[in-house]
Amino acid sequence: MAASKEEEELKGSGKRLKCSVTGRYRAVVAEEDVRPCEEAEEGVAAGEDGEDDGDDGGDEQLGEEEEEEEDSELPMKPGLFFYPLTPTSFVVSDALEPDFPIIYVNTVFESFTGYRADEVLGRNCRFLQYRDPRAQRRHPLVDPVVVSEIRRCLEQGLEFQGELLNFRKDGTPLVNRLKLAPIHDDDGIVTHVIGIQIFSEAKIDMNCISYPVFKETYNNECEQMSVYTPKDGPLPFVQDQEMCGILQLSDEVLAHNILSRLTPRDVASIGSVCRRIRHLTKNEHLRKMVCQNAWGRDVTGALERMTEKLGWGRLARELTTLEAVCWRKLTVGGAVEPSRCNFSACAAGNRLVLFGGEGVNMQPMDDTFVLNLDAANPEWRRVSVESSPPGRWGHTLSCINGSWLVVFGGCGRQGLLNDVFVLDLDAKQPTWTEVLGGTPPLPRSWHSSCTVEGSKLVVSGGCTDAGVLLSDTYLLDLTTDKPVWKEIPTSWAPPSRLGHSLSVYGRTKLLMFGGLAKSGHLRLRSGEAYTIDLDDEEPQWRLLECSALTGIGGQSAAVPPPRLDHVAVSMPCGRILIFGGSIAGLHSPSQVFLLDPSEEKPSWRILNAPGQPPKYAWGHSTCVVGGTRVLVLGGHTGEEWILNELHELCLASWQDMDAASDE
Amino acid sequence: MATSRKVTLLSSDGESFEVEQSVAVESITIKDSIEEGSAGNPIPVPKVNSKILAKVIEYCKKHVESAKAEDRVDDEDLVAWDADFVKVDQATLFDLIRAANFLNIKSLLDLTCQTVADMIKGKTPEEKRKTFTIRNDFTPEEEEEVRRENQWAFE
Numbered sequence: 001m002a003a004s005k006e007e008e009e010l011k012g013s014g015k016r017l018k019c020s021v022t023g024r025y026r027a028v029v030a031e032e033d034v035r036p037c038e039e040a041e042e043g044v045a046a047g048e049d050g051e052d053d054g055d056d057g058g059d060e061q062l063g064e065e066e067e068e069e070e071d072s073e074l075p076m077k078p079g080l081f082f083y084p085l086t087p088t089s090f091v092v093s094d095a096l097e098p099d100f101p102i103i104y105v106n107t108v109f110e111s112f113t114g115y116r117a118d119e120v121l122g123r124n125c126r127f128l129q130y131r132d133p134r135a136q137r138r139h140p141l142v143d144p145v146v147v148s149e150i151r152r153c154l155e156q157g158l159e160f161q162g163e164l165l166n167f168r169k170d171g172t173p174l175v176n177r178l179k180l181a182p183i184h185d186d187d188g189i190v191t192h193v194i195g196i197q198i199f200s201e202a203k204i205d206m207n208c209i210s211y212p213v214f215k216e217t218y219n220n221e222c223e224q225m226s227v228y229t230p231k232d233g234p235l236p237f238v239q240d241q242e243m244c245g246i247l248q249l250s251d252e253v254l255a256h257n258i259l260s261r262l263t264p265r266d267v268a269s270i271g272s273v274c275r276r277i278r279h280l281t282k283n284e285h286l287r288k289m290v291c292q293n294a295w296g297r298d299v300t301g302a303l304e305r306m307t308e309k310l311g312w313g314r315l316a317r318e319l320t321t322l323e324a325v326c327w328r329k330l331t332v333g334g335a336v337e338p339s340r341c342n343f344s345a346c347a348a349g350n351r352l353v354l355f356g357g358e359g360v361n362m363q364p365m366d367d368t369f370v371l372n373l374d375a376a377n378p379e380w381r382r383v384s385v386e387s388s389p390p391g392r393w394g395h396t397l398s399c400i401n402g403s404w405l406v407v408f409g410g411c412g413r414q415g416l417l418n419d420v421f422v423l424d425l426d427a428k429q430p431t432w433t434e435v436l437g438g439t440p441p442l443p444r445s446w447h448s449s450c451t452v453e454g455s456k457l458v459v460s461g462g463c464t465d466a467g468v469l470l471s472d473t474y475l476l477d478l479t480t481d482k483p484v485w486k487e488i489p490t491s492w493a494p495p496s497r498l499g500h501s502l503s504v505y506g507r508t509k510l511l512m513f514g515g516l517a518k519s520g521h522l523r524l525r526s527g528e529a530y531t532i533d534l535d536d537e538e539p540q541w542r543l544l545e546c547s548a549l550t551g552i553g554g555q556s557a558a559v560p561p562p563r564l565d566h567v568a569v570s571m572p573c574g575r576i577l578i579f580g581g582s583i584a585g586l587h588s589p590s591q592v593f594l595l596d597p598s599e600e601k602p603s604w605r606i607l608n609a610p611g612q613p614p615k616y617a618w619g620h621s622t623c624v625v626g627g628t629r630v631l632v633l634g635g636h637t638g639e640e641w642i643l644n645e646l647h648e649l650c651l652a653s654w655q656d657m658d659a660a661s662d663e
Numbered sequence: 664m665a666t667s668r669k670v671t672l673l674s675s676d677g678e679s680f681e682v683e684q685s686v687a688v689e690s691i692t693i694k695d696s697i698e699e700g701s702a703g704n705p706i707p708v709p710k711v712n713s714k715i716l717a718k719v720i721e722y723c724k725k726h727v728e729s730a731k732a733e734d735r736v737d738d739e740d741l742v743a744w745d746a747d748f749v750k751v752d753q754a755t756l757f758d759l760i761r762a763a764n765f766l767n768i769k770s771l772l773d774l775t776c777q778t779v780a781d782m783i784k785g786k787t788p789e790e791k792r793k794t795f796t797i798r799n800d801f802t803p804e805e806e807e808e809v810r811r812e813n814q815w816a817f818e
Contacts, residue, residue: 099698123699245757246779246795253764257772261780268816272788272809274797321815 089113091125091195095182099124100154100193112199114169125195128166128176141165141173150180157182157190165202173202247276255280260289264316264573287312295572296507298402298454302349303572315652319572322594324653327611330631330646334379336369339643344397345633346405348425350374352631353383353405354643358393364412366391368423368432380643386431389421394445400455400478407432408459409444416443416465420457420476438484441474446498448515452508452534455479458488460512463498469518471496473541475534490541494530495519499564499582505574508535511544511597513578516564525584527562531597546595547603558606560593561585569630571651574598577607577630580614590614592649614647670697671705672720678713679705682720689723691767711762715755719762722748722771749778753795787817 089109093100101122110116113128120127129147131139142165153160160180167173177198182190246254259267259280267290271281280286291312292300307315318324336343336354343357343365352371359365366388371380395410395417405423409416420435447462447470457476464470471493475486500515510532517526529544548559566581566589579592590613594605614632630649668684672693688694693706708716725748729741749756756775763771782794792799801809 099694101698244796244798245753247797249757249760250764253760253772253776257760257764257776258779258783261777262783265816266784268813269786269788270783270791272813272816273791273799275800275805277797278801278809317815323815 089197089199091197093125093193093195095154095190095193103192109197112168112174112197113166114172129164131167131171133169139165139167150178153180154182154193157184166197166199174199175202247274251280255283255286256289259286260293262290263294264290264313264320268317282313284312287316291316291572299572310652318652322607322651324650325592325607325609326650327609327613328648328650329612330378330648332371332378332380332644332646334369334371334381334644336380336643338365340365340393342393344395344407344410346397346399347631348399348403348405351425352633353397353399353425354380354633355397355405355407356389356392356395356410364391364393364410368430370425383425383430385423386429389419389432389434390417392417392445396447396449396459398449398451398457400451400457402454404478406435406451406457406478408449408457409441409447409462411445416445418443422478435476435478435483437476440485441472441487442470444470448500448502448512450502450504450510452504452510456534458502458510458534460502461497461500461515469496469498469516469523471518473532488532488534488539490532490539493541494528494543495526497526497564500526501566501568501578503568503570503576505570505576506533506598509533509597511568511576511595512541513568513576514560514563514566514581525562525564525582527560529595529597529602544597544602547601558593558604560591560604561587563589567630567632569649577649580632609649612647613649672716673705673707674711674713674716675709676712678716680713680716680720682724683727686720686723686727689727689768690719691769693766708766710765712758715758715762718748718751718755718759719766719768719771723768726770745774749775788813 089112090106091102091109092104094103102120102125105115105117105120115127126147127133129139129142146162146164149162150160150164152158159182160178162178164176164178165173166176177200179196181194181196183192183194185191246258249258254277259270259277262270264287267281267287271278288300288307291303294316295303303315310318338359340357340359343354345352345354347353350373352373354369354371356367357365368383368385368388369380370383371378389407390412392407392410392412396408398406398408400406400422403424403426405425407421407423409418411417418440420437420440421432422435423430423432441459442464444462444464447459449457449459452458452475455478457478458473459476460473461470473488473490473493475488476483477486494512495517497515497517500517501513503511503513505511512530512532513528514526516523517528529546530541531544532539532541546559560578561583563581563583567577567579569577571577573596575594575596577592577594580589583589592607592609592613594607595602630651632647632649633643669681670684670687670693672680672682672687674680684697687706688697693708696706711719725741725744729738749759751759756778760772760775760779763769763775783791786794791797799806
């Protein structure tokens with residue numbers, strides 16, 4: 001509270017900031033700390049003593065004295081950020097000169113980094129990313145994504161906050177929790193950038209990092225031209241070495257820049273080629289990079305836990321071959337009451353969320369339930385919300401940005417809906433908020449939805465008033481301040497349908513499968529697959545011509561029978577699993593089918609998963625948790641709608657089934 | 664920022680190339696050494712011979728020009744130009760990779776490495792060996808181990 005009062009004073013005063021101590025926090029960037037470099041030494045001496053004294057009254061006095069006698073060298077807007085009372089290093093850079101040269105660093109910076117002010121003034125701060133003064137570029141462990149983000153923020157005059165690996169002058173690695181703030185003059189032009197660094201020990205032993213092979217060649221300044229000498233085994237013939245261009249590349253370039261771009265399968269394949277490449281491909285860090293590039297950072301982040309037991313190589317393999325796939329039953333506590341069907345559920349991280357549904361007497365429900373699978377004994381809990389969207393069934397619930405939920409459409413008490421509500425599951429008091437998105441799509445139920453690129457909701461098809469089937473595709477970008485529904489105009493659309501599935505693969509591509517589709521004046525179960533790439537300039541739906549892979553040993557053709565209300569799951573490697581649903585004839589709904597839509601000739605495959613699959617055929621909801629667990633909940637057994645027995649299709653092996661939550 | 668300043672680059676085999684500074688600083692290595700004042704004139708570029716340096720300069724020139732261009736239609740043309748640029752023999756391609764790495768030209772490094780990655784994709788190990796003239800240096804026991812480990816990759 002004291003801090004915010006201070007903040008208010010500073011903001012309201014319109015004066016320059018002064019250095020002061022209030023409670024645990026104090027305003028950083030005192031006027032006396034910021035002087036042009038000619039006076040830097042003096043400024044350091046005067047300012048630093050005050051700062052480093054810590055939390056005694058000496059600071060206040062010094063601050064006040066300084067304020068009285070100082071000149072305004074740099075006009076600054078007050079209301080910057082506050083920091084805990086640990087020695088903070090900071091740097092001021094000139095934003096009007098090319099490449100943001102440093103014009104001031106404080107002694108805390110000098111002592112943490114080992115660089116003296118006179119060694120760094122006039123340079124851009126990036127030298128901190130080099131492992132030592134003779135290095136020619138930043139160290140490969142420095143996250144290039146963060147570096148790009150810094151560049152972007154500087155270009156756009158935005159604040160930056162993040163963490164970056166830096167190095168002392170002697171090569172010791174440091175973690176730099178960095179804040180960059182642009183300073184504007186009265187005309188609004190950015191004149192300076194202030195960097196505040198909280199350095200801490202990096203828990204990396206540079207001698208034992210996961211790719212010792214890189215360290216060796218990195219330190220070798222002649223790396224580019226060095227002939228590779230393996231530590232064990234005979235030397236390859238020099239003649240061959242000269243002919244083979246690819247092996248003349250350094251380990252760093254070969255692994256970081258080339259191998260990391262391959263799929264897990266190609267990495268395993270090229271790892272079979274020769275010793276050196278095999279050695280490189282066994283490196284856990286490289287394998288993680290491969291997974292990140294192949295599946296995206298979000299998915300890989302979710303999979304991190306699995307790798308503690310399996311390692312990235314094994315995980316990639318299992319997710320590619322699905323050799324460890326099996327069904328498991330999971331019993332959970334709590335209850336979703338009153339009982340219901342036709343609800344919608346999805347996963348937000350490791351939590352399952354359920355909203356609405358149809359109760360007894362066809363009554364639309366409006367309550368929200370959460371099942372936390374991270375808990376030792378997971379149980380369903382009602383989420384207490386201040387207000388709920390109108391009750392409904394036949395709607396869709398999707399996850400946005402990992403912890404937000406969005407509801408669209410469905411059938412409510414007074415008919416079909418086309419409203420949008422969002423909920424922040426992590427808010428202290430989660431509240432459903434309506435999102436008014438311009439002209440919404442037609443009201444509907446039994447449509448399909450999915451989330452593209454974290455926060456774009458896509459909705460398609462369904463059944464609108466008077467039982468009319470739809471074939472449209474709409475997108476709502478929830479990242480913008482004022483989201484607006486946009487129809488995706490296509491010259492052709494798959495026949496209108498309900499009860500179909502929409503799955504995302506390859507980041508921006510959608511696969512639509514099945515459903516009850518219009519066929520002339522009939523409605524028939526569909527077994528067709530359609531794809532669209534939303535990244536295209538003019539996205540178009542296309543029928544996906546799939547063949548059936550006749551398996552080894554004379555397995556029969558594996559095309560999934562037509563169905564609606566089935567389950568479709570996107571896997572990390574871009575493949576889609578299909579099972580369940582309402583299927584005509586005598587086919588077993590628990591057969592699992594697999595499709596890779598991005599193959600040249602996509603073909604359906606049957607996936608044999610041992611264990612006990614769900615008995616019920618339709619009315620499921622599925623969620624994918626942690627990237628490798630496919631949970632099927634609900635479903636009608638003929639008697640009741642079961643929500644306490646979940647069926648899980650494990651995609652990768654679990655060593656121990658304890659739901660041990662780690663620290 | 665001075666735009667029409669020229670710098671001279673000296674290849675490892677002694678040939679000089681005069682280029683606009685804006686083109687030369689596509690290379691972060693050169694950029695840093697100019698800014699640190701340690702560059703000297705001409706700027707020596709060890710490890711990169713004239714043939715490769717000429718190509719690198721050609722790439723940087725094209726990309727600097729495209730960045731200045733008004734209309735965005737050039738994006739597609741640039742992609743096509745890049746695709747043509749890397750249609751070179753393997754030796755040159757790897758030399759370009761090394762040069763892009765040493766000179767720290769990210770876009771060129773990405774382009775050339777992606778080209779190599781594309782050459783690797785989808786082939787069997789034997790095909791990969793042929794493509795890159797890599798000698799199989801496994802002992803028979805290692806070969807067996809490797810086959811078991813990676814069998815899954817070939818279905």
